[in-house]
Amino acid sequence: MIWSLLAQAPVSLAYYKSSPSIYKTKPSTPLNRFSSGFLAPISTPAIRVFCSKPGKVGSMASSVLNQGSISYLTQREAAEVDETLMGPLGFSVDQLMELAGLSVATSIAEVYKPSEYNRVLAICGPGNNGGDGLVAARHLYHFGYKPFVCYPKRTQKPLYSGLVTQLESLSIPFLSVDELPVDLSKDFDILVDAMFGFSFHGAPRPPFDELIQKLINLHNYEQVQQKSPVIVSVDIPSGWHVEEGDVGGEGIKPDMLVSLTAPKLCAKKFSGPHHFLGGRFVPPTIAEKYKLCLPQYPGTSMCVRIGKPPQIDISALRENYISPEFREEQVEVDPLDQFRKWFDDAVAANLKEPNAMALSTTGKDGKPSSRMVLLKGVDKGGFVWYTNYESQKARELSENPHAALLFYWDGLNRQVRVEGSVQKVSEEESEQYFHSRPRGSQIGAIVSKQSTVVPGRHVLHQQYKELEEKYSKEGLIPKPKHWGGYRLLPNRYEFWQGQTSRLHDRLEYSPQEIDGKLVWKIVRLAP
Numbered sequence: 198m199i200w201s202l203l204a205q206a207p208v209s210l211a212y213y214k215s216s217p218s219i220y221k222t223k224p225s226t227p228l229n230r231f232s233s234g235f236l237a238p239i240s241t242p243a244i245r246v247f248c249s250k251p252g253k254v255g256s257m258a259s260s261v262l263n264q265g266s267i268s269y270l271t272q273r274e275a276a277e278v279d280e281t282l283m284g285p286l287g288f289s290v291d292q293l294m295e296l297a298g299l300s301v302a303t304s305i306a307e308v309y310k311p312s313e314y315n316r317v318l319a320i321c322g323p324g325n326n327g328g329d330g331l332v333a334a335r336h337l338y339h340f341g342y343k344p345f346v347c348y349p350k351r352t353q354k355p356l357y358s359g360l361v362t363q364l365e366s367l368s369i370p371f372l373s374v375d376e377l378p379v380d381l382s383k384d385f386d387i388l389v390d391a392m393f394g395f396s397f398h399g400a401p402r403p404p405f406d407e408l409i410q411k412l413i414n415l416h417n418y419e420q421v422q423q424k425s426p427v428i429v430s431v432d433i434p435s436g437w438h439v440e441e442g443d444v445g446g447e448g449i450k451p452d453m454l455v456s457l458t459a460p461k462l463c464a465k466k467f468s469g470p471h472h473f474l475g476g477r478f479v480p481p482t483i484a485e486k487y488k489l490c491l492p493q494y495p496g497t498s499m500c501v502r503i504g505k506p507p508q509i510d511i512s513a514l515r516e517n518y519i520s521p522e523f524r525e526e527q528v529e530v531d532p533l534d535q536f537r538k539w540f541d542d543a544v545a546a547n548l549k550e551p552n553a554m555a556l557s558t559t560g561k562d563g564k565p566s567s568r569m570v571l572l573k574g575v576d577k578g579g580f581v582w583y584t585n586y587e588s589q590k591a592r593e594l595s596e597n598p599h600a601a602l603l604f605y606w607d608g609l610n611r612q613v614r615v616e617g618s619v620q621k622v623s624e625e626e627s628e629q630y631f632h633s634r635p636r637g638s639q640i641g642a643i644v645s646k647q648s649t650v651v652p653g654r655h656v657l658h659q660q661y662k663e664l665e666e667k668y669s670k671e672g673l674i675p676k677p678k679h680w681g682g683y684r685l686l687p688n689r690y691e692f693w694q695g696q697t698s699r700l701h702d703r704l705e706y707s708p709q710e711i712d713g714k715l716v717w718k719i720v721r722l723a724p
Contacts, residue, residue, distance in 0.1 A: 266490055267460060267490060267491065267492070267503055268459055268460070268487070268488070268489045268490045268491060269459070269460050269461060269462045269464060269465060270459050270460070270461050270462065270487075271440055271461075271462055272395055272396070272439045272440060272461070272462075274487065275395050275439075275458075275459075275461055276395075276396065278458060278459070278483055278487065279458075281483060282458075282478070282483070286480060286482075286483075288478070290325065290328075290356060291356050293476070293478065294325060294328045294329055294332055294356070295332055296475075296476055296477065296478050296499070297329045297332070297431075297432075297457050297475060297476050298328070298329045298330070298331070298332020298333040298335070298336060299332065299333075299336050299475075299499050300455060300457065300473075300475020300476050300477065300499045300500050301329060301330070301332075301333040301389070301391075301429070301431055301455045301475060302332075302333045302336035302337045302340060303336075303475070303498065303499045303500045304429075304453065304455045304471075304473040304475055304500040305317075305333075305337065305342075305387065305389075305429055305453070305455075306337075306340050307473070307500060307502075308453065308471050309386070309387055309427060310516075311340065311341040311342045312516065312517060312518070312519050313386070313516075313517055314342075314386040314387050314427065315341075315342055315343050315386055316342075316343050316345070316384065316385045316386045316387070317334070317337055317342045317343065317344040317345065317385065317386065317387040317388075317389060318344075318345045318346075318347060318372075318377075318381065318384075318385040318387070318388050318389065318426075319331070319333060319334040319337075319344060319345070319346050319347070319389040319391055320347045320388065320389065320390060320391060320392055320408055320412075321346060321347065321348045321391045321392070322350065322391065322392035322393050322394075322405065322435070323350040323351070323352045324352070324393070324394060325394060326391050326392065326393055326394035326431055326432060326433075327348065327352070327357075327391050327392065328352075328356065328357060328360060329391055329431050329432075329457070330346075330389050330391025330431060331346065331348070331357070331360040331361070331364060331391075332360060333389060333391070333431070334346050334364060334369060334389070335360070335363055335364055335367065335369075338364075338367050338369060342387075344364075344369050345369065345370050345371075345372055345385070346364060346369060346370070346371050346372070347371070347372050347373070347374065347377060347408070348361070348371060349373065349374050349404050349405075349408075350404075350405075374404045374407065374408065377411070379411075380414075381411055381412075381415060381426060382415060382425045382426050385426045386426050386427070387426060387427055387429060388412060388415075388426050388427070388428045388429070389429050389431065390412060390428055390429065390430040390431060390434060390435050390449060390451060391431040392405050392408065392409070392435040393405070393433065393435045393436070394431075394432050394433055395432060395433050395439045395461050396439075397433070397435075397439075401435070401436065405435070409435055409436045409448075409449060412428055412435075412449045413447065413448065413449055413450075415428065416450060427452040427453065428449060428450070428451040428452050428453070429451060429452065429453040429454075429455065430449065430451040430453070430454050430455070431455055431457070432454075432455065432456060432457045432461070433461060433463060434448060434449045434451050434454065434463075434467075435449060436448045436449060437449070437463050437466075438463060439461050439462065439463055440461070440462040440463055441462075441463065441466075442462075442463040442465070442466030442467075443463075443466060450468075450469065451467070451469050452469045452470060452471060453469060453470075453471040453472070453473065454467045454469060454471070454472050454473070455473045455474075455475050455500070456472070456473070456474050456475070456503070457474075457475055457476040458476040458478070458479055459474070459479070459489055459491060460472075460474065460503065470506075470507035471502070471506075471507070472502070472503040472504055473500045473501065473502055473503065474491065474492060474500065474501050474502075474503050475499055475500045475501075477494050477498075477499050477500075479491065516695070517697055517698075518610045518695030518696055518697060518701070519610075519696075519697060520609075520610045520611075520694050520695055520696055520702075521694075522694075522696070522702065523692070523694035523702035523704065524702075525704065525719055525721065528692070528704060528719065530717065531717065532687070532690040532692075532706035532717055533575070533576075533577065533687075535690075535692060535706075536575070536613060536615075536690070536692075537575070539606070539609075539611060539613060539692070540552075540575075540604075542606075542609060542611075543604075543606045543608075543609060543611075546606075546608050546609060548606055548607070548608050548609070550571070551604075551606060552571050552572040552573070553569055553570075553571055553572075553604075554569070554570060554571070554572055554580075554582075554602045554603060554604045555567050555568070555569055555602065555603040555605075556568055556569075556570045556582065556590060556600060556601075556602055557600060557601040557602075557603070558590050558593040558594055558597070558600050559593060559597050559599075560592065560593035560596045560597055561596040561597060566589060566590070566593065568590065570582045570584065572602075572604075573630065573682070574630075574682075578684060578686070579617065579684040579685050579686040579687060580602060580615060580684065580685045580687070581622060581682050581683070581684045581685075582682065582683055583627065583630060583631075583680070583681065583682040583683075584647070584680070584681075584682075584683065585642070585645065585646075585647035585648075585679055585680055586621075586678075586679045586680060586681055587646065587647065587648075587679045588647040588648045589647075589648045594619050594683065598618055598619045598620065599616075599617070599618055599619060600616070600617070600619050600685055601614065601615070601616045602614070602615040602616075602685060603615075610694060610695035611692070611693065611694055611695070612693045613690065613691070613692055613693070614689075614690065614691040614693070615685065615687050615689070615690055616687065616688060616689040616690075617685045617686045617687040617688045617689065618685070618686050618688070619683050619684065619685050619686075620683070620684055620686070621681060621682065621683055621684075622681065622682035622683065622684050624681065626682060627676065627680070627681035627682045628676050630682060631676040631680065632673070632674075632676070636668070636674060637665075639674045639676075640661055640664045640665055640668065640674065641661065642676075642677060642680050643664060643674070643677050643680075644657055644660045644661050644664060645657070688707070688708060689705070689706065689707055690705070690706040690717075691703060691704070691705045691706070691722070692704045692706075696724075699724060700724055701724035702721075702724075703721065703722040703723070703724055704719055704720070704721055704722070705719070705720050705721075705722050706718070706719055707720075
């Protein structure tokens, strides 16, 4: 990684002394410390544009930069940045290692979901790159993966011993090289290559030469197997030249590369589908001095994709759901109680907007339309939401007072369909809910003539500003007459639970009169 093994830094000297046996050669040229100044100048031409800015909330897609516009560091530049982070900027090795390992784990979780890529083998070297792998394994455990660790040359320092203890406390298995299968594809879904970082020189000694060869051999197994484990390399694919890449073309071919702090020159030779940048700790002083052009991290994410995502075959996109079985004898007799039970599960799972639901309506023309709205109440009387009574959905409900609701809770592999007739809630109920909303939302409801054409966003902002000023002097904002709630009275429920091999659970509730009493009949539907 970018902060590992400086030849003349104290940490690096200790590292080289503690594990000289893995090198056949050592760095031929020492990496000099700075004699003066906050940052030393870069010896190579830096034709780069400074574009590293504090992150803003946004989507992963909006943060993608083309690979050609990204800054790439030479080995010396990487070492200089590393030394500055751990020198005048006051970072410690354990701080940077924790952030780097978390970045690797979050990058993996962005692409490889634990439901399909659950078994992870982290192959860790004796240096800081191996420490990143140990930290990543711990985070992957908490993300829902099942990690294993191969750590054949342990570094006897408190930092590394502590990481091992942390993993052992989670009952994460440590495997020796001899315990690994010849074909790694049989037992693992993800292989984390955390053996050597950017300061490695020469050819690796045993057992790392053998471990690297195991990763290379996976390409041969791919020819006879339908699915091979993916390889995730940390900062530098082990065995690659830090600047020239896979010189002989016979090295590891990782599916994902997680560059740390900034990509190294060898990353230009990376041809796998997923290149991420991690290590969200570059201060503006370093970015400006080195004219680093790095992608903007989205939101609170610890990783960001470099380059365009790979082309996806839409027909090949699928999820193999793994869920507890949903049986008739387990469900509530009343579908409202079953809905509340599942809704509470969605809230407890901290899913985003668990009350979001798709509302489908149809007007007299028979053309259906759907949109997302928010559930604002549910009881024996039905499901309640609020909207503009002059909107498209309101016009369609006036022509055909029947609708369908769909709740989808991705994190739980569940969805609920609710169908029934629709009626407006009382004016008193609408009034009460309107005044419970934030004042900004109340003003927004007055400004928006929903589903009508507006000249531009500036018009909405101007009207909002005028009303905001007007009502700042008044206590109560009046509810517009064209705004209120609807209530759907259910006559059908369906509870869906995703299962493996598409054998999903589907239980339908429909009303049935027995002995003069209305009861709910429960049947199982074919998936």
